[in-house]
Amino acid sequence: MTVFILVAGAFTGPYVWEDTAARLTAEGAEVHTAALTGLGEGPAGPVDAVDLETHIADVLAVVDRVGEAPGRDIVLVGHGYGIHPVVGAADRRAGAIARIVHLDAGMPQDGVPALAAVPDQRLRERLSGDGGAQAGVLPPPARDAWPLWGSTAGLSEAALDGLTVLAAPQPLGTLLQPLRLTGAVAEVPATGVLCTGNGPGIELVQLRVDIGDPALVTLAERGVTFFELPTGHWPMLSCPAELAEALLEAAAGGGHRLTSADSGQPPAHLRPFLLDVPARTRERTGNTDLYLPDGPGPHPAVVFVHGGPVPAEARPTPRDWPTLTGYAAYVAGLGAVGATVDHRLHAVTDYERAAEDVAAAVERVRADPRVDGRRIALWFFSGGGPLTADWLAAPPEWLRCLAANYPILVPLPGWGLSGTRFRPVEAVSHAGKLPVVLVRAGREMAEIAVTVEEFLTEAEHCGADVEVVDVPEGRHGFETLDPTDDAREAVRRAVDAVLTRLTA
CATH class of the missing domain: 3.40.50.1820 (Alpha/Beta hydrolase fold, catalytic domain)
Structure with missing residues (x-):
């Protein structure tokens, strides 16, 4: 019994x-x-x-x-x-x-x-x-x-x-x-x-x-x-x-x-990127890698910010994950500097120091003479979503676009984050004219999808400039999980939307 x-x-x-x-x-x-x-x-x-x-x-x-x-x-x-x-x-x-x-x-x-x-x-x-x-x-x-x-x-x-x-x-x-x-x-x-x-x-x-x-x-x-x-x-x-x-x-x-x-099967985040992107050399400085386009520049830049939390022991670190390296090399081939960043979001209590790491990396990228520091886009993924709140709440003049793929836009209930700093759904009302490109996975986890819908409702209410790129059959992390033609086209549309705003 x-x-x-x-x-x-x-x-x-x-x-x-x-x-x-x-x-x-x-x-x-x-x-x-x-x-x-x-x-x-x-x-x-x-x-x-x-x-x-x-x-x-x-x-x-x-x-x-x-x-x-x-x-x-x-x-x-x-x-x-x-x-x-x-x-x-x-x-x-x-x-x-x-x-x-x-x-x-x-x-x-x-x-x-x-x-x-x-x-x-x-x-x-x-x-x-x-x-x-x-x-x-x-x-x-x-x-x-x-x-x-x-x-x-x-x-x-x-x-x-x-x-x-x-x-x-x-x-x-x-x-x-x-x-x-x-x-x-x-x-x-x-x-x-x-x-x-x-x-x-x-x-x-x-x-x-x-x-x-x-x-x-x-x-x-x-x-x-x-x-x-x-x-x-x-x-x-x-x-x-x-x-x-x-x-x-x-x-x-x-x-x-x-x-x-x-x-016997590689984990989802280490499978190949869904686009066949030619390899490009990269330069590594501290926690930041640069993928440089052809020509002397200065070029606009897209800084890709991984999600998490990611354990400190994880190898390879996120800037070497196929999704981030794939996007960075792809935008470099289209004439923009691609930058990938490792930050210290190792637990849900680490958002403050992760935000500091990202801000420092962005300034390092802007200071590079091959980068046009007046034309920067930030692109966040998954659990990096709460980090968008700082940039939405007070967007600097040089930030031409903010993008987010399958992001968490309200801290999940069990996280216990206090205060309002890392709550993009509350920060979007202060975004002004900052363009936002949001890539939405149609087969998103329910607990994350509800945060995206809450954000979009608030964005519509306050008149924020948000373009949604849908991947109807895509899952969270679709770039390495769902290499379908529709998903590839969504990536191309999202990159085009960001670069169009970046170079306007």
């Missing part, structure tokens, strides 16, 4: 599982919920003494009680914060656990506190700035503050009201105490249930595996399975039937498996 032990996230308790538990039970599973100390329904005790170890002990108590009966496959499900006590308990009872399910939750690591997984950057900074004190509690969110802890997409008004009314204060020690693992938990089969209204889906996770994210590469090598739910952070309240179905399939070993690097 499959036995589910369900562990709720921050501020919540067993009550959130009622509908999901009922559906699992109706399918013949046995279901238990772990009540965590200090969270309303949990065991009573002095709040100051409650930490992550307390909650690990709470989960262990349920595991040990359930495990007394033989012939049961125990599946531990941790939602959000709940994955931390789940992983801690599974590490100590690895032989008794059949599977761990990470429900819209991260991958806890040894020595790292649960605070590191709190989505909101300013909240993390505030809580970590108390000198490490673990006493006291964090008040539950007000009704309009739940998005700081995860997207409320899919929740009815009644469900959001109930979440708010029943929420309990979170003991600070549970967030601040580092998790301690022996490593035994790595042998326990695992499944991730990704809520695409709150963060990346499977396709984006696979992309991160392809570019070498060490943690995700490990998951691919371990054969971790994945499911997607098109909802926000609380699927047990927004879509309990779909969640129950995913949990049952996960317990049976189902789900999507990531493709690892040893599959």
Whole structure:
């Protein structure tokens, strides 16, 4: 028999599982919920003494009680914060656990506190700035503050009201105490249930595996399975039937498996560029490569800015990826300098230093005597989209065009970026007459496509000069994924649109 032990996230308790538990039970599973100390329904005790170890002990108590009966496959499900006590308990009872399910939750690591997984950057900074004190509690969110802890997409008004009314204060020690693992938990089969209204889906996770994210590469090598739910952070309240179905399939070993690097096929981003572009010599200075056109110049220039986050260990680095080298060589053959840049967007917290790297590289390109510093275009890709916000908000006179391919134009909910700096959808109203060329992939990931549509709606509202080049059958990264005639023609049209504006 499959036995589910369900562990709720921050501020919540067993009550959130009622509908999901009922559906699992109706399918013949046995279901238990772990009540965590200090969270309303949990065991009573002095709040100051409650930490992550307390909650690990709470989960262990349920595991040990359930495990007394033989012939049961125990599946531990941790939602959000709940994955931390789940992983801690599974590490100590690895032989008794059949599977761990990470429900819209991260991958806890040894020595790292649960605070590191709190989505909101300013909240993390505030809580970590108390000198490490673990006493006291964090008040539950007000009704309009739940998005700081995860997207409320899919929740009815009644469900959001109930979440708010029943929420309990979170003991600070549970967030601040580092998790301690022996490593035994790595042998326990695992499944991730990704809520695409709150963060990346499977396709984006696979992309991160392809570019070498060490943690995700490990998951691919371990054969971790994945499911997607098109909802926000609380699927047990927004879509309990779909969640129950995913949990049952996960317990049976189902789900999507990531493709690892040893599959024998090059990752998508390292496949050939879709156009047959003659090779050109390049000059490398620091983090910038120049592809020079024929003739003495000065020539206009297009600076290509990669997306990400890209792990620092990734090799080759993005400026050597076929998409960027292909575009740079292509525009050089048409009379403009092509420049590719490596920047330090290694995590979603790195946008500020990535913006500094890009700005410095642009000035380096403009200062080259072979470049006409009054005629520059910037072309961004994918996760580099948020970096467009600075240039849209205050476009310099020499910036003649800004382009973006399949960009993320609103930080994804799970990123936790605070403030408005890296939000192109808000910056576009200040773009004035700056021309924007946006290349839209017709088969874009849903979580990214919605940011593009939000940007286009705002651009239309404020009268921004935006030309859309559609690739109807193109996927994210279509230049190396979809070498079709339509995609090739879209690339040519996009380059022509940029160079026309650049030379006007």
